[in-house]
Amino acid sequence: MTSNAKAALIDSLNGLLADAFSLYIKTKNFHWHVRGPQFHDLHLLFDTQATEIFALTDLIAERVRKQGGATLTSPAAIAAKTQIKAQDDNSIDAMAMVKELAQDNNTFIAKLREVKAAAEEAGDNATDGIVDDWTDQAEQRAWFLREIMG
Template sequence: MSMNVAESRDTERASLNTPSDLSPEATATLAERINRLVADAYVLYLKTKNFHWHVSGPNFRDFHEMLDDQSSEILESIDPLAERARKLGQPTLRSLGQILELTALTENEKDFVSPYEMLVELMNDNIAIAKSMREAHGVCDDWDDVATASLLEQYIDATEKRTWFLFEAARAADSGGH
């Protein structure tokens, strides 16, 4: 039996639709929320790495190492989230343009950012991500998606820990009366 090109493409496309007991509406809604979280994580990862590379000042070593640890933690969250969308039979992100389209965060391309400003900006971004994860968790609850909710619970805790560390580090950096 031979397939023509159109049939082959349809078969390939159908193979992306992983079977699930969740409805197509549920998986589409959940994947949309997950993909926004993945986009936010990419932007936060790059911003954290940017600040890691460019931090300076008396607390350089501590801030540099903390931001490196945090960027690694953020990066490690991306693949499980993206794979969760695929497990639901839905596509995930395919490009930097799509990431920038979906993210709620803003990039920082300034030539110089003080350590205090870096830490506060990252703290606020982590707070925003935690809020978005909680909202996504609510969507998971609506569709009885305990697997995604479970992932989010771990990531919310990690995000809150990063927020706490950034808050305390910002207090240390705030020796100039910001």
């Protein structure tokens, strides 16, 4: 593994970590603020998805550390690296929340594919393999959200 390939993998993993934290916060925010006829189902779905996303944060950070890298250290570091757009409007309607989370999960899937490519380039078989499971989880979240939109 070249030092450039390893550095690229660490950077890619930290970008994924930032996206995971941002997606977790947004999903949890929508869990707290959803309302309307589908409140119960969406409240539970968003909570389930947030829990799944949060569980990834430690796994991603540990992959960074196992590669000899440093993880993100603050909210500012997360904000600087994430591709997930912030949503501070707590009054958007439930379907707008669903649509936004579906798009964000697709962004997350794209980032996972970048990490997989970086892991392949770096010869990191462990990260390469585990990213497949993370991708499957993200694809399922996106699928559930798409199905709600009809």
